[in-house]
Amino acid sequence: MRRLLPRRRGAALQSAGSRGRSGTCRADSVRRIAGFPVLQLRRQRFLRETAGQRPWRVRELHAVPQSRRGAGGRGRDGRGEGLSLPRRAESRKRPRGGLPASQHPQGGTPVIVCIGAFDGYHRGHFSLFRQAREMAARAHTEWNVVTFSPHPRYVLGGLKARLFTREDTAFLRRNFDIPEPLEIPFTREFASTEPRLFLDELRARLDVTGIVVGREFRFGRERSGDGEFLLRYCAEHGLELALMPQLVMDDGIVVSSTRIRDMVQAGNVDQAAELLGYPWFLFSRVVSGDRRGRAMGYPTANMLPDEKKLTPGEGVYAGAMWHGGCWRPAAISVGRNPTFLVQGSLRIETHVIGFHGDLYGRRPLLAFLKRLRLMTRFSGRMSLMKQLALDCEETQRVFGVSQPLLKVFHCLPSFD
Ligand SMILES: Cc1cc2nc3c(=O)[nH]c(=O)nc-3n(C[C@H](O)[C@H](O)[C@H](O)COP(=O)(O)O)c2cc1C
Numbered sequence: 001m002r003r004l005l006p007r008r009r010g011a012a013l014q015s016a017g018s019r020g021r022s023g024t025c026r027a028d029s030v031r032r033i034a035g036f037p038v039l040q041l042r043r044q045r046f047l048r049e050t051a052g053q054r055p056w057r058v059r060e061l062h063a064v065p066q067s068r069r070g071a072g073g074r075g076r077d078g079r080g081e082g083l084s085l086p087r088r089a090e091s092r093k094r095p096r097g098g099l100p101a102s103q104h105p106q107g108g109t110p111v112i113v114c115i116g117a118f119d120g121y122h123r124g125h126f127s128l129f130r131q132a133r134e135m136a137a138r139a140h141t142e143w144n145v146v147t148f149s150p151h152p153r154y155v156l157g158g159l160k161a162r163l164f165t166r167e168d169t170a171f172l173r174r175n176f177d178i179p180e181p182l183e184i185p186f187t188r189e190f191a192s193t194e195p196r197l198f199l200d201e202l203r204a205r206l207d208v209t210g211i212v213v214g215r216e217f218r219f220g221r222e223r224s225g226d227g228e229f230l231l232r233y234c235a236e237h238g239l240e241l242a243l244m245p246q247l248v249m250d251d252g253i254v255v256s257s258t259r260i261r262d263m264v265q266a267g268n269v270d271q272a273a274e275l276l277g278y279p280w281f282l283f284s285r286v287v288s289g290d291r292r293g294r295a296m297g298y299p300t301a302n303m304l305p306d307e308k309k310l311t312p313g314e315g316v317y318a319g320a321m322w323h324g325g326c327w328r329p330a331a332i333s334v335g336r337n338p339t340f341l342v343q344g345s346l347r348i349e350t351h352v353i354g355f356h357g358d359l360y361g362r363r364p365l366l367a368f369l370k371r372l373r374l375m376t377r378f379s380g381r382m383s384l385m386k387q388l389a390l391d392c393e394e395t396q397r398v399f400g401v402s403q404p405l406l407k408v409f410h411c412l413p414s415f416d
């Protein structure tokens with residue numbers, strides 16, 4: 001794995017409320033932020049204490065029994081009354097639908113928030129989370145993620161398919177100890193919200209004590225909410241602010257979801273894994289195919305592509321399937337079977353090496369490790385079979401050297 005560098009070192013933390021110290025954006029292993037059991041406990045408390053707050057829909061609300069709503073206190077250390085925070089009454093001046101201001105709960109855990117679109121999570125995001133976690137530990141608060149749904153680029157144009165679905169991101173959160181985010185519905189109208197109003201309303205619903213974003217992050221009307229604005233706003237309201245330097249690979253590639261989407265679509269899944277910190281993957285139901293593969297000695301699991309999720313570039317990949325409690329080497333074909341079909345539809349077919357069981361109807365996890373070659377139209381079945389043997393050999397080699405990457409996932413499905 002190549003070393004990652006922040007574009008500029010230091011000065012990550014601007015402490016408007018002078019609560020913090022300087023930090024840098026380090027490129028630690030993503031495994032360092034694992035710890036699922038802690039997530040469970042913290043999340044429960046966060047859910048309880050944000051329950052009932054509107055008008056932005058808090059997805060988790062639905063999981064909280066009515067009897068527990070409003071049961072939250074002011075935070076672990078009994079802070080709250082004494083906080084050097086803006087008064088909630090101030091930010092309730094302009095409620096936008098939802099509950100009347102008087103019904104907003106007074107309580108709520110103080111929380112440090114990371115804000116952004118978050119199409120899954122990459123190494124740049126992990127640097128934010130690490131920062132938020134450190135700030136929260138110092139201030140004895142919680143931390144969380146504030147995001148938008150659908151993805152802003154989907155609403156404003158440009159994004160057709162995401163890197164990761166809702167199911168995928170839930171899987172990632174379990175593995176990397178990321179709390180369930182607050183999701184704000186994103187519409188064209190919402191996109192033109194003044195940055196100040198957005199933050200005022202966020203603070204009316206959450207007891208925000210600090211904000212962590214990338215330095216390049218822009219939000220609100222005409223992208224006018226930038227680092228300068230955040231510095232002013234946080235100073236005015238006594239909030240802690242961390243503007244994180246942009247994480248950049250040492251060959252100059254900026255870590256961003258857009259870049260990773262381009263890489264996956266171009267078939268460069270090994271590069272994508274470097275930016276993500278783990279292999280790009282999908283969960284997909286196995287459906288029946290034409291049963292030609294079995295006759296050739298290479299049965300394949302045909303996996304239904306998800307239209308909301310992008311499909312990797314056509315070609316043959318070395319990958320790994322999590323099935324039956326272990327990772328198995330998987331030779332994957334993404335293509336239209338040009339040897340047999342004239343205008344076939346795009347299929348994702350996986351030959352799980354050394355596996356003879358039945359996968360129909362299952363929904364296994366499939367990780368893409370490296371593209372081996374492009375899709376080829378062979379002159380016949382025999383030449384394709386020769387190539388398949390070579391593909392399987394190479395897949396096993398790549399699978400062998402990719403074990404550290406696969407071990408990043410420590411919280412895997414117990415059934416599929
Ligand atoms: C590792 C692998 C590589 C493949 N490469 C090609 C290829 O280069 N050209 C092609 O036409 N089909 C390729 N295929 C697709 C096979 O033609 C396909 O799996 C076979 O027709 C079986 O299809 P079925 O599952 O619908 O029966 C490949 C399949 C696998 C598993």
Ligand SMILES: Nc1ncnc2c1ncn2[C@@H]1O[C@H](COP(=O)(O)OP(=O)(O)OP(=O)(O)O)[C@@H](O)[C@H]1O
Pocket residue numbers: 114115116117118119123124125127128153212213214215216217218244245246247248254255256257258259
């Ligand atoms: N490479 C990075 N280094 C540090 N922070 C980052 C990096 N990439 C994104 N962030 C920050 O993470 C938060 C969420 O990022 P977001 O998903 O909106 O950006 P992104 O990954 O660049 O996505 P896209 O390419 O779709 O714009 C934002 O605050 C953003 O500034």
